[in-house]
Amino acid sequence: MSDNSASLSNESVQSLIDMHEHPAVLIDRGYHIVAANRAYRNVYGVKSEQLIGRHCYEVSHHRDSPCHLHGEDCPHQQVFARSEIQRVVHTHFDAKGRPEYVGIKGYPVTLPNGETCLGESIQRLAPPDELDCEEMRMVGRSRPLLHAIDQLSRAAASPAPVLLTGESGVGKELAARYLHDRGPRRSGPFVAVDCTTLPEGLFESEMFGHEVGAFTGCVGRKIGLFEGARNGTLFLDEIGEIPLAMQAKLLRALETGTFRRVGGREILHADIRFVAATNQDMKNAVATGRFREDLYYRIACVTIALPSLRERRADIPLLVEALLARINAANGRHARLSESAWTRIMRHDFPGNVRELRNILQRAAALCHGQTIEPEDLGLEEEAAPAAQAMAQDRDGRERRQLETLAERYRGNRRAMADALGVSERTLYRRLGRHGLTTRETGT
Numbered sequence: 001m002s003d004n005s006a007s008l009s010n011e012s013v014q015s016l017i018d019m020h021e022h023p024a025v026l027i028d029r030g031y032h033i034v035a036a037n038r039a040y041r042n043v044y045g046v047k048s049e050q051l052i053g054r055h056c057y058e059v060s061h062h063r064d065s066p067c068h069l070h071g072e073d074c075p076h077q078q079v080f081a082r083s084e085i086q087r088v089v090h091t092h093f094d095a096k097g098r099p100e101y102v103g104i105k106g107y108p109v110t111l112p113n114g115e116t117c118l119g120e121s122i123q124r125l126a127p128p129d130e131l132d133c134e135e136m137r138m139v140g141r142s143r144p145l146l147h148a149i150d151q152l153s154r155a156a157a158s159p160a161p162v163l164l165t166g167e168s169g170v171g172k173e174l175a176a177r178y179l180h181d182r183g184p185r186r187s188g189p190f191v192a193v194d195c196t197t198l199p200e201g202l203f204e205s206e207m208f209g210h211e212v213g214a215f216t217g218c219v220g221r222k223i224g225l226f227e228g229a230r231n232g233t234l235f236l237d238e239i240g241e242i243p244l245a246m247q248a249k250l251l252r253a254l255e256t257g258t259f260r261r262v263g264g265r266e267i268l269h270a271d272i273r274f275v276a277a278t279n280q281d282m283k284n285a286v287a288t289g290r291f292r293e294d295l296y297y298r299i300a301c302v303t304i305a306l307p308s309l310r311e312r313r314a315d316i317p318l319l320v321e322a323l324l325a326r327i328n329a330a331n332g333r334h335a336r337l338s339e340s341a342w343t344r345i346m347r348h349d350f351p352g353n354v355r356e357l358r359n360i361l362q363r364a365a366a367l368c369h370g371q372t373i374e375p376e377d378l379g380l381e382e383e384a385a386p387a388a389q390a391m392a393q394d395r396d397g398r399e400r401r402q403l404e405t406l407a408e409r410y411r412g413n414r415r416a417m418a419d420a421l422g423v424s425e426r427t428l429y430r431r432l433g434r435h436g437l438t439t440r441e442t443g444t
């Protein structure tokens with residue numbers, strides 16, 4: 001760090017960044033923090049002397065190299081190269097060492113001595129305590145996941161309907177809860193329904209409710225899902241399964257905000273935030289007449305695609321850690337994966353995504369001998385030859401190319417390579433040996 005950089009933490013610089021309402025820091029070209037505002041110090045529970053002169057990626061991300069080397073978008077290089085404002089989503093560690101999602105606005109700042117620094121204003125999108133739901137929490141640092149978090153955060157403040165797309169098991173209800181919890185109706189109810197569980201004959205009654213005597217055997221008034229979500233969020237999962245005959249009634253309710261209970265005459269009103277999800281190709285469903293075009297455009301005002309687990313393999317170790325912690329807490333155990341089990345998990349394609357990963361770990365934790373989960377405990381079938389052999393060879397080739405690319409990018413630094421892969425250095429060393437590759441020791 002230069003002498004000029006070391007002298008920047010003065011009253012004028014401090015006053016400059018203390019004007020920010022959100023946590024903010026100033027960073028020099030060498031990634032050193034040269035000043036932090038009062039909001040940053042208060043939110044993250046640190047003093048100036050604990051920050052000044054340290055690398056930003058060390059403090060904020062618990063890494064030993066810049067974030068762009070680990071696949072994350074980083075405003076540092078772009079701001080210094082182009083002198084333009086950059087906005088990105090990052091993982092950041094809070095005062096208790098827990099990861100959280102933050103939006104960062106990076107911009108060039110000219111200091112009184114003429115030196116240019118990167119100014120970063122940090123907005124907390126999802127503190128750790130807000131990421132939990134009944135079964136899981138949003139976990140990961142991969143670029144596809146951070147991109148989805150960014151889109152969800154932008155959409156949350158809007159009243160516009162949101163359509164979440166993605167394969168089964170990617171966490172669409174969790175994303176819907178995120179939209180609700182970050183939106184203006186967070187104090188209202190969150191009502192979720194799986195459309196595949198609603199029989200066509202009862203769909204209207206379940207959605208809008210019914211009055212006494214509305215049909216044979218009806219002995220009481222029922223409040224429907226639409227009414228139950230008043231001033232909150234109504235989430236319809238697998239909306240593509242709604243019977244075609246019922247789609248017109250749903251469209252009218254969404255368009256007007258009004259509805260009637262089955263067997264009733266009173267026109268009711270419900271102000272709701274509408275979120276839907278599907279694993280289908282909805283445009284194809286419209287083209288083939290299985291879904292109304294006008295309803296599709298009504299619900300797909302904002303469409304957000306959630307990445308599959310295959311698209312964010314780097315998050316698997318973090319997900320396994322989080323899932324096992326929850327499973328172990330429920331079972332009163334301390335199960336962990338062996339190295340060979342880790343290898344098997346990382347090679348699996350996960351057609352069922354995070355839900356499948358959770359079920360695999362639950363089964364393995366229940367059936368393993370002692371506290372160590374071995375490959376046979378995972379219950380993953382080996383692919384049949386010769387297709388499996390061809391797939392294995394293809395995976396090996398991709399793995400070798402990936403290792404060679406990382407070795408070149410990080411100049412053979414094993415720790416940086418292991419961090420980028422989300423594995424231990426021991427696991428990385430074994431993989432390198434399997435492909436006949438060598439690197440220098442960590443830190444040399």
